Amino acid sequence: METVRVLAPSGMLGAGWDHATVERGIALGADVISIDGGSTDSGPYYLGAATAKTTAKAVARDLRSLFTAAARAGIPVIVGSCGTSGTDAGVDWVAGIAAGVLAEEGLDLRIARIYSEQNAAGLKEYLDRIHPLPPLGELDAETLESCTHIVGAMGHEPIVEALRAGAQVVLAGRATDTAVAAAYPLMMGMPAGPTWHAAKIIECGGQCTSNPRAGGVLATIDADGFTIEPLDPAVSCTPISVAAHMLYETADPFEMREPAGTLDVRDARYTAVDDRIVRVEGSRFHVAGQYTIKLEGARITGYETVSFSAIRDPRILADVDAWAELMRALIAQRVRQTLELADDEYAFDLRLYGHNAVLDDLEPESGPPREVGVMLLVNAPDQATATAIAKVANPLMLHLPAPGMDYLPSLAFPFSPAEIERGAAYEFALNHVVDCADPAELFRTEPGEKTHA
Numbered sequence: 001m002e003t004v005r006v007l008a009p010s011g012m013l014g015a016g017w018d019h020a021t022v023e024r025g026i027a028l029g030a031d032v033i034s035i036d037g038g039s040t041d042s043g044p045y046y047l048g049a050a051t052a053k054t055t056a057k058a059v060a061r062d063l064r065s066l067f068t069a070a071a072r073a074g075i076p077v078i079v080g081s082c083g084t085s086g087t088d089a090g091v092d093w094v095a096g097i098a099a100g101v102l103a104e105e106g107l108d109l110r111i112a113r114i115y116s117e118q119n120a121a122g123l124k125e126y127l128d129r130i131h132p133l134p135p136l137g138e139l140d141a142e143t144l145e146s147c148t149h150i151v152g153a154m155g156h157e158p159i160v161e162a163l164r165a166g167a168q169v170v171l172a173g174r175a176t177d178t179a180v181a182a183a184y185p186l187m188m189g190m191p192a193g194p195t196w197h198a199a200k201i202i203e204c205g206g207q208c209t210s211n212p213r214a215g216g217v218l219a220t221i222d223a224d225g226f227t228i229e230p231l232d233p234a235v236s237c238t239p240i241s242v243a244a245h246m247l248y249e250t251a252d253p254f255e256m257r258e259p260a261g262t263l264d265v266r267d268a269r270y271t272a273v274d275d276r277i278v279r280v281e282g283s284r285f286h287v288a289g290q291y292t293i294k295l296e297g298a299r300i301t302g303y304e305t306v307s308f309s310a311i312r313d314p315r316i317l318a319d320v321d322a323w324a325e326l327m328r329a330l331i332a333q334r335v336r337q338t339l340e341l342a343d344d345e346y347a348f349d350l351r352l353y354g355h356n357a358v359l360d361d362l363e364p365e366s367g368p369p370r371e372v373g374v375m376l377l378v379n380a381p382d383q384a385t386a387t388a389i390a391k392v393a394n395p396l397m398l399h400l401p402a403p404g405m406d407y408l409p410s411l412a413f414p415f416s417p418a419e420i421e422r423g424a425a426y427e428f429a430l431n432h433v434v435d436c437a438d439p440a441e442l443f444r445t446e447p448g449e450k451t452h453a
Contacts, residue, residue, distance in 0.1 A: 002222060004185040005031045009066065009216040009231070011204035013037045013079055013094075014054030019065045021215030021231035026073045028218055028229070032184040033066050033077045036177050036203060037094060038084030040296060040428070047085035048148045048298030048426030054084065056097055063094075063101045067169070071107050076163060078170045078180050085296075086151045086174025088117040094171050109169050112162035115444040116151045116173030118295065120144035129435040130295070136431045147297035147429050154293065155259035157439035159183035165447050173443070174296065176258060177203040181219070190221045192285035196263040198226040200256060201245050201280075208245045210236045225281035227273060237278045239270035259294075259439065261287040290435050293442055297430035302347075302379040304422040305386040309397045310412040311372045316402045318368050320355050323402045330400070331376075331393045338392050339385075346380040346389055374411070383421055390419040 007030035010017045014037075022033075038046065042053050052059075070077045083090015091113050102109060123130070123144050130139050144150070151174035160183050162170045172180070181199035186192065198219040201208050205216040214232040228237045246253045246265055256263045267282040316323050328350055335341050353373035356363045376393055380386035397418065399408045436442065 001031075001188045001190075004188050004190050004221050005029050006181050006185060006198065006202065006219045006221070007033045007216065007231070008181060008202035008205050008219070009033065009035060010062070011036060011207060012039075012054070013062050014058040016058060016062065017065070017205075017215050018232075019069075022065050022069045024233070025216070025218050025231050026069050026075075030073065030075060030218060031188075032075055033070055034181040034184070035062075035066070035077075035079055035205075036081055036180055037079045038081040038086065038090070039177060040085070042084065044298040044426040044428045047087065047151065047296060047428075048300065049424065050083070050085065050087040050089040050149050052083045052090060052093060056093075059094060060097050060101055063098050064105065067098070067101055067107055067109065068105055070168075071109060076168050076170065076184065078159060078172070078183060080159075080172045080175035080177070080180035082171050082173060085149070086116050086153075086172070087149050088115045088173065091115055091171055091173050098169065098171065110167055111169040111171060111448045112165065112167035113446045113448060114154065114158050114162060114170065114172040115446075116154050116175070116442070118150040118152055118442060120147065120150070123150065123295070123434070126434050130432050131292075131435070133294075133431045133433060139430070139432050143429055144297070146299040148299060148426070150295060150297040150430065152293045152295055152434070152442045153259070154443050155179050155439055156183040156186055157260075158443045158445060160187045161440060162445055162447065163187055165445075167447060176294075178256075178258065185221045191223060192261075192287075193263070193283040194221050194224070194226045194280070196256075196258060196285050197265055197268065197280060197283035198228070200263065201228055201242055204245070204248070206230060206232075206235065207248070208237060208242050210238070210241060225279060225283070227277055227279050229277045233276075236276045239272055239278055242278045242280065243268075243270045259292055259436075261285055291437070291439055292433040293436050295430045295432045295434060296428065298426045299429045300424045301427045302381055302425055303383040303386050304425045305378045305380075305383070305390040306420050306422055307376040307378075307390045307393065307397055307418050308414060309374050309418070310414065311374060312370075312412070313409045314368075315405055316409060317370070317372060319402065320352060320369065320372055323400070324350055324352060324374075326403060327396055327400055330396055331389075334392050334396075335389055339388055341385070341389070346378065346385065348379070348389065348393075349377045351375045351377070379425055383423065387419050387421055394418055
């Protein structure tokens with residue numbers, strides 16, 4: 001093939017799009033449809049709990065759009081990081097939804113599942129080949145065992161193997177966002193530099209366009225470079241909008257590491273073909289001396305209860321920082337007195353929304369706010385303790401006067417009860433890479449049979 005056209009309908013499966021944009025991509029000659037099913041963007045909970053961020057109905061709606069269009073065109077569909085975090089449960093969850101959609105539509109497609117979840121016992125055998133990424137240190141067996149779920153971020157190779165084995169739909173576990181879009185073009189012989197760069201640009205669908213909400217994009221890759229075209233005729237790509245995507249989720253705007261090597265766009269040139277389409281040339285890919293797979297793991301840090309109230313009292317808001325300092329001191333004091341808990345047996349955070357809750361000391365504006373939302377977030381070893389601490393704080397959240405006030409104010413609880421149990425809280429525990437001799441050695445593929453209505 002002299003060119004490969006990759007259709008990226010959106011940045012995430014379940015986000016939704018106008019089906020007409022997918023049909024337009026098919027009409028423009030798309031050779032493959034690729035879409036990301038998730039990432040670590042939404043925090044550690046989805047990996048730690050192996051739970052999807054999206055709802056099943058939204059995923060089914062999007063898969064129906066992709067499967068019906070791809071089946072008519074005879075092209076494959078690739079989904080990466082299924083179920084948000086790419087756990088085995090996430091792959092099976094998406095596969096179950098996919099099977100239902102295919103049955104309802106009377107389609108007959110072969111689905112391959114690629115599993116990327118790892119277990120602590122197996123990874124212990126790799127400890128001498130696992131290296132930390134900043135800011136973490138060396139990995140030990142105890143950290144591995146503390147994780148509820150661990151995944152490896154696959155490159156394009158396992159996806160290519162599944163396609164070569166005859167898969168028409170590939171449902172992959174955790175994968176780099178770019179590997180999902182790069183797999184088919186690389187399999188068809190497209191050069192690595194343009195392929196990886198194009199994959200990076202289209203990983204978030206229409207984010208590289210003048211209207212990210214209007215749908216996805218089509219990347220056409222050839223021997224010398226690639227072009228990016230929006231799927232909505234009313235939307236445009238510009239050299240700036242395309243080049244700017246190298247600033248997104250990268251530590252270096254000129255380099256991006258993949259398992260097999262590094263994308264280098266220092267010499268890339270972005271040219272407007274017309275008022276909608278951009279041409280990119282000069283991208284390079286440097287093959288690494290060692291193939292590596294990034295590991296992601298999450299573990300429970302405790303259990304959380306949250307409470308929220310709102311302040312409109314101008315005397316409190318005149319120096320709300322002093323009020324918050326008093327609140328923190330009184331909560332700690334009453335927890336010691338009432339629950340007999342030491343300060344190191346729990347943790348809480350008091351955030352003032354409307355007053356530096358987002359930027360904190362970096363906030364450039366000054367002056368008292370008109371109203372503030374006060375969020376109390378408690379973390380404790382068990383749910384009952386977290387809720388008990390929030391209940392101890394309840395009278396303070398409702399009636400605490402500022403220093404110097406001679407009356408009890410009434411603040412506003414938006415909920416009854418005021419305490420909301422959030423359940424287990426998670427943190428990312430792994431930011432490491434493992435040296436691999438075989439790009440597929442950490443992954444397991446089930447080729448699957450054709451589905452039947």
